[in-house]
Amino acid sequence: MADLIAVIGCGNPNRSDDGVGVEVARRLAPRARPDLEILDAGTDGMAVMFAARGCKTLVIVDACTTGAEPGTMFQVPASALTVPHRPTYTLHDFRWDHALHAGRKMYGAEFPTDVTVLLIEARSVALGVGLSAEVAAAADKTIVRIEQLLVERGACL
DSSP, rough: OOOOEEEESSSSSTBGGGHHHHHHHHHHGGOOOTEEEEEETOOHHHHHHHTTOOOOOEEEEEEOOSSSOOTTEEEEEHHHHOOOOOOSSSSTTOHHHHHHEEEHHHHGGGGGGGGEEEEESSSSSBBBBOOOOHHHHHHHHHHHHHHHHHHTTOOOO
């Protein structure tokens, strides 16, 4: 497997803080290079699965709504979040958590085992554009955390 690292931002920027993963990817995009892929996957779980194939390391950034303080960042092992796909009739029918499960099943050794998920607690996921102050500040901290993760894995920034 190549030493490719992928950082994938997920979410819907038309639903307020749900767009935080997309914002993080947008801000990191200028740093992309042949060994570091930065992707705004939006709500496209299939894009996550295809982008992860062949990577050594994968970092996913998304919003969450757990009831914690808005802007709280969680670093969660992917194994705790990976779930099989159960079809429904929603816009989020095949999410990144499904992509992790399906990608591992389909691609085997070509799918990364070094997967870090960074989730940021949203204040609001109502229709609207722009991040709340707490989530915008958490996006800054998340970028710093991603930089640390990449350095820990030998990537120069």
